[in-house]
Amino acid sequence: MTILLRNRPTRPEAPVTGDATAVLRLADRAVAEYAWRPDLPVALSPRPYLHPVRTLAGTTVTELMPDSHRHHLGVSVAVAEVDGANFWGGRTFIPGHGPAWLDNQGTQEHVRWVRRADTQLRHTLRWTSIDGRPLLTERRDLSCRLAGPDAWALSYGFTLTNATDRQLPIRSPAAHGRTGAGYGGFFWRAPAGDHRITCPDGTGVEAVHGRRAPWLSVTGDGWTLLFIAANPETRDDPWFVRTRDYLGIGSALTWEQPLLLAPGATLTRRVVTVIADGAVDVDQAAAYTAELAS
Structure with a gap:
């Protein structure tokens, strides 16, 4: 990788009015x-993103371009x-x-809609480098x-295919030696404030960060997000x-070792998130996981 250091850009502005937006609706x-x-x-x-995501009572449970990390875009890959x-x-x-x-910033571009309805959005995208080279579809x-x-459930599934004629390495900063920084994949920027992290093995960040678990939940002020690893590969x-500086939850494609995707090879991941008003206890979380995970 050629390293081109540059001065930090001026603070980016919010999206202009007129962005193309689709709405998911229930009842x-x-x-x-x-x-x-x-x-x-x-x-x-x-890249495309979900924001705002709301509970059935109308509480917003995502953040978009917050002051702390402007590149955090609600829910995205x-x-x-x-x-x-x-x-x-x-x-x-x-x-x-x-x-x-x-x-070196890349772009995820919408290509075409496969289905666009109140309860389902399905489309194809192209991932291109800053100079326009297609890397993934x-x-x-x-x-x-x-x-x-x-409560309602959001299913977020994606399949990435290597669009080049060479092996593509996918890395997190942890692969370069940044301890604990295994981020990269499905990512949800949640609202700041008091919260509780729970998973089958216990409570707190230490119980789940960098670990595998069929589910984890984040409970905030009057809401809960229950994240379910919904297919074997995601599990x-x-x-x-991360709870220091901000509240962010992700399912990591890779951690300390790069994920190597051969030419034409694919990877598929799916996370189901239950968005609830109020708390979700451990038994309820296990029941949701049994119902919603494939």
């Missing part, structure tokens, strides 16, 4: 908005490095140097369903959970 309520062709600065690694291209946004971690601004499937009187991935 005549808009539960999530999907910006499928957003107008974003290159520094944020432009964000990968720190694909063959040297940054699809996470912001700075890139360089071994022996640390985070630095590089001219993607099939993405978002759907929603009621999960009880006070083999560790969770990334």
Whole structure:
């Protein structure tokens, strides 16, 4: 990877009015908005995202471009490095140097709709480097369903295919020696404030960060997000959970070792998130997982 250090760009502005947006609805309520062709600065690694995502009672449980990390875009697929291209946004971690601004931010571009309905959004995308080289193609499937009187479930599935004629390495900063920084894949930026992290093995970040678990839950002020690893491949991935500086939850495609994707090869992941008003106890979380995971 050629390293081109540059000065930190000026603070990017919010998306302009007119971004292409689709809405997921349940029982005549808009539960999530999907910006499928957003107008974003290159520094944020432009990509489709969900925001706002709301509980059935109307509480927003995502954050978009917060002051702490402007490249956090609600709910998205964000990968720190694909063959040297940054699809996470912001700075890139360089071994022996640390985070630095590089001219390497990629873009996820909408290609075509396969299905667009109130409860399901399915489309194809192209992941390109900053100089326009296609690296990956993607099939993405978002759907929603009621999960009880006070909860609904968001299914977020994606299949990535190597679009090049060479092996593509997918890396997190942890693969370059940044301890604990295994982020990259499905990622949810949640609202700040008091919260509780729970998983089958216990409570707190230490119980689940960098570990595999069939589910984890985050309970905030009047809401709960229950993240379910919904297919076998996703269950083999560790969770990334950060509560210092911000609240972010992700399912990590790779941690300390790069994921090597052969030419034409694919990877598929699916996370189901139960968005609930109020608390979800351990027994309820296990029951949701048994019902919603394939």
